[in-house]
Amino acid sequence: MQQIINFIIRNKTFLLFLLLFSVSLVFTIQSHSYHKSKFINSANFLTGGVYNSINNASQYLNLKSQNQLLAEENNRLKAILYNSEDQLDSIHSDTTTINKTYKLSTANIIRNSYASTDNVLLLNKGKNDSIKQDYGVITTKGIIGIIDRVSNNYATVISILNTTNPISAKLKNTGHYGSLEWDGKSPNSIQLVDVEKIAPVVEGDTIVTSGRSSIFPKGIPVGTIKDFKLDTAENYYEINVTLFNDMTNIEHVHIIENNDIQEITNLLNESNE
Amino acid sequence: MNKVISIHTIRFFVLIIFQVLIFNHINFMGYINPYIYILFIAFYPVQNSRPLFLLFSFLLGLGVDLFSDSGGIHAAAALTIAYARPIALKFSFGSMYLHHNIKFGTIDLGAKITYIALLTVLHHFVLFTLEVFSVSKTILVLQKTLFSGIFTILICIILSIIFSRSTK
Numbered sequence A: 001m002q003q004i005i006n007f008i009i010r011n012k013t014f015l016l017f018l019l020l021f022s023v024s025l026v027f028t029i030q031s032h033s034y035h036k037s038k039f040i041n042s043a044n045f046l047t048g049g050v051y052n053s054i055n056n057a058s059q060y061l062n063l064k065s066q067n068q069l070l071a072e073e074n075n076r077l078k079a080i081l082y083n084s085e086d087q088l089d090s091i092h093s094d095t096t097t098i099n100k101t102y103k104l105s106t107a108n109i110i111r112n113s114y115a116s117t118d119n120v121l122l123l124n125k126g127k128n129d130s131i132k133q134d135y136g137v138i139t140t141k142g143i144i145g146i147i148d149r150v151s152n153n154y155a156t157v158i159s160i161l162n163t164t165n166p167i168s169a170k171l172k173n174t175g176h177y178g179s180l181e182w183d184g185k186s187p188n189s190i191q192l193v194d195v196e197k198i199a200p201v202v203e204g205d206t207i208v209t210s211g212r213s214s215i216f217p218k219g220i221p222v223g224t225i226k227d228f229k230l231d232t233a234e235n236y237y238e239i240n241v242t243l244f245n246d247m248t249n250i251e252h253v254h255i256i257e258n259n260d261i262q263e264i265t266n267l268l269n270e271s272n273e
Numbered sequence B: 001m002n003k004v005i006s007i008h009t010i011r012f013f014v015l016i017i018f019q020v021l022i023f024n025h026i027n028f029m030g031y032i033n034p035y036i037y038i039l040f041i042a043f044y045p046v047q048n049s050r051p052l053f054l055l056f057s058f059l060l061g062l063g064v065d066l067f068s069d070s071g072g073i074h075a076a077a078a079l080t081i082a083y084a085r086p087i088a089l090k091f092s093f094g095s096m097y098l099h100h101n102i103k104f105g106t107i108d109l110g111a112k113i114t115y116i117a118l119l120t121v122l123h124h125f126v127l128f129t130l131e132v133f134s135v136s137k138t139i140l141v142l143q144k145t146l147f148s149g150i151f152t153i154l155i156c157i158i159l160s161i162i163f164s165r166s167t168k
Helices: A002-010 A012-032 A045-058 A063-083 A085-101 A261-272 B002-021 B038-042 B050-068 B073-093 B109-132 B135-167
Strands: A102-111 A118-123 A136-138 A143-150 A155-162 A167-171 A177-181 A189-196 A206-209 A221-230 A236-243 A252-258
Touching (some): A002 A012, A012 B073, A045 A102, A045 B050, A063 A252, A118 A143, A177 A236, B002 B050, B038 B073, B038 B109, B038 B135, B050 B073
Antiparallel strands (some): A102 A118, A102 A252, A177 A189, A189 A236, A221 A236
């Protein structure tokens, strides 16, 4: 017994090092698995508050470019509004179902991140604005990511620039689908993998979300095909996709809420049992 | 003694704030950021209680992690260099460094560069290994270590020169 205590006293620095190191490893491993980073995330009172106050000052610096983006969006929406009058009857049933299933709200990104391999963004909306886990986040140009942790006033978003969390997407023209992954290299391009070899892939084609997960509706733009090659087994395509969004310069985003998500998960759980 | 403690306490918080608000957003060439908070570990007094020093380094890294949503990678990296610091000290300033009672403001530039470079490379290697977390992307780890490392060493040397002159 005494020898054990002596051993602990002699090696107390090394043991402390091992203890703290394993604590940080646990945090790291938790952060790599979806929805598990319970303690160390920036959606808490302290860090959210700091980022919010800094963002209040720094958002004046890019007001001009953000205004331009919003003006473009206004133009686009007005064009849709004015052009849709004559065909209102034919799309009437369609739009009402969309309104029922998906609800949109706006938010601001108060911390952007695109340089590490697992990027997490911070939003200035939280539980008080009825934001919940697993809501989708998009801009008018394309997808951004998925809500992860939510506190009362802030929420973290797992960006699509993330190596751990694939999102389902498809070719717009033919409907062949694959999953979006990121190789961690450039914030402008993302990889679409596991696309069947039989798919007619052409450079410049548009990639959209597939609607196979209940998070994003079908047809949200992702990007265009930059180049493609077969993977090592030569069964599937690996496609480099240039994103529509400039991930380094995002501020105003929309949060998509799927009203049917509860029903869908219940159904899936029942069929699994 | 009180003055030393207050200087290091202030340095602890100032470095975290500067790191997360300014240096995490430089993104030079897309992904190169300097990690200047290791200056706290580098310039912590040589005569110290090691368990306490390890604990402070861990908290420093955890503080940066909290702001950058990165799990525990900064904590692990900071802890590693805090534990390995005596080796770096011995290598840069000779094995008698404990008896000379070195002042970091007065040592010559060559030894200081070696010392900071050693700590930086070790820190960045642990940091990016945990961040990438995949053996198949070792090249990416080394590439990030090299480029961010050069940037960090440069900024750290400049900062240490500026602040050591003003306090003399």
